[in-house]
Amino acid sequence: MITMAAIAEKVRDKRRIDEDEALFLFRHHDLLAIGELAAMANERKNGRKVFFNVNRHINHTNICVNRCKFCAFARAADQPGAYLYDLDEIRNRATEALQQGATEIHIVGGLHPDLPFDFYLEMLRTVREVSPSLHIKAFTAVEIDYLAKLCDCSISDTLVKLKEAGLGSLPGGGAEIFREGIRQQLCPEKISGERWLAIMEEVHRAGLKSNATMLYGHLESFADRVDHMRRLRELQDRTGGFQVFIPLAFQPENSPLTITKGTGTTGVDDLKTLAIARIYLDNFDNIKAYWVMLGEKVAQVALAFGVNDLDGTVVEEKIGHDAGAASPQAMSRDGIIALIRKAGREPVERDTLYNELRTY
Numbered sequence: 001m002i003t004m005a006a007i008a009e010k011v012r013d014k015r016r017i018d019e020d021e022a023l024f025l026f027r028h029h030d031l032l033a034i035g036e037l038a039a040m041a042n043e044r045k046n047g048r049k050v051f052f053n054v055n056r057h058i059n060h061t062n063i064c065v066n067r068c069k070f071c072a073f074a075r076a077a078d079q080p081g082a083y084l085y086d087l088d089e090i091r092n093r094a095t096e097a098l099q100q101g102a103t104e105i106h107i108v109g110g111l112h113p114d115l116p117f118d119f120y121l122e123m124l125r126t127v128r129e130v131s132p133s134l135h136i137k138a139f140t141a142v143e144i145d146y147l148a149k150l151c152d153c154s155i156s157d158t159l160v161k162l163k164e165a166g167l168g169s170l171p172g173g174g175a176e177i178f179r180e181g182i183r184q185q186l187c188p189e190k191i192s193g194e195r196w197l198a199i200m201e202e203v204h205r206a207g208l209k210s211n212a213t214m215l216y217g218h219l220e221s222f223a224d225r226v227d228h229m230r231r232l233r234e235l236q237d238r239t240g241g242f243q244v245f246i247p248l249a250f251q252p253e254n255s256p257l258t259i260t261k262g263t264g265t266t267g268v269d270d271l272k273t274l275a276i277a278r279i280y281l282d283n284f285d286n287i288k289a290y291w292v293m294l295g296e297k298v299a300q301v302a303l304a305f306g307v308n309d310l311d312g313t314v315v316e317e318k319i320g321h322d323a324g325a326a327s328p329q330a331m332s333r334d335g336i337i338a339l340i341r342k343a344g345r346e347p348v349e350r351d352t353l354y355n356e357l358r359t360y
Helices: 004-012 019-027 031-046 087-099 117-130 141-150 155-165 180-186 193-205 222-239 267-280 296-304 333-342
Strands: 049-053 055-058 104-107 135-138 167-169 210-216 242-249 309-312 346-350 356-359
Touching (some): 019 267, 049 333, 117 141, 141 193, 155 193, 193 210, 193 222, 222 242, 242 267, 333 346
Parallel strands (some): 049 346, 210 242
């Protein structure tokens, strides 16, 4: 029989918990006991360090051929609010980020029906020309699949071309929920969960690191969340290429997905999901509380629930905010440092690849 005491003994002994035990934790009501185990697991890996970076998001277009049912960001080219940044605009934003001390440019956008593959190469080169010191984290696995079709190349050859133009690593978006039945309700036009995992495996084999995400709090069950994390853990066992796991709380306010508006996730669900991720994903070094979607207060409390990363300064994130995120569009370096310190943790500025730049 699965018990909390037996799971706690496993965690203390640094033994891996299984899927049934992770599901038990999701159904267990003692949030503080789960948080205590997650904090123990995290402290063994990271001590009291909490990472952040100074970064800038560039969502270069919201024009997209897909119509994911949860997405409030995408537009058709002729819809009000549709936009596409030209290369000059991208250069200006990258230059502004560099002047603000950014070490990373984070680029994701819609699957534009008319842009050629060369545009994406030029976008990477444009940012690299601003400064070779700016690390470019760009393109989800969904975008990589689309770009490979644009250039009529294999995934491997596409990655070679993107790396030569300046690509440094990949974000973890587009994973959503891997379980096919739920995925078909959320995003039937998007690549399958199996395809997402296969592309990420090629990304890692190509020597690129990536993040991993999970969108939760919509149509999925706890079992679907555990299944999602199981597949990530299995891939991480094979490649070691994931840097961080980021649970993304669904934002229901402006989403076209038909669920009760104004519900979303609760603080208890957010903290429990982060804590269980820390306990279950024993081969991931980092668990991130994405303050953009969680809000600053829940993200801060999450630092006592196994979280050791708060993302970065971000600046002008559009995807989550179009969906209804109530957080600010940016946070200053000083603001993040103060938030971490007030939680009793040690702020550490990192680069994209988790090299420590400065301890505060």
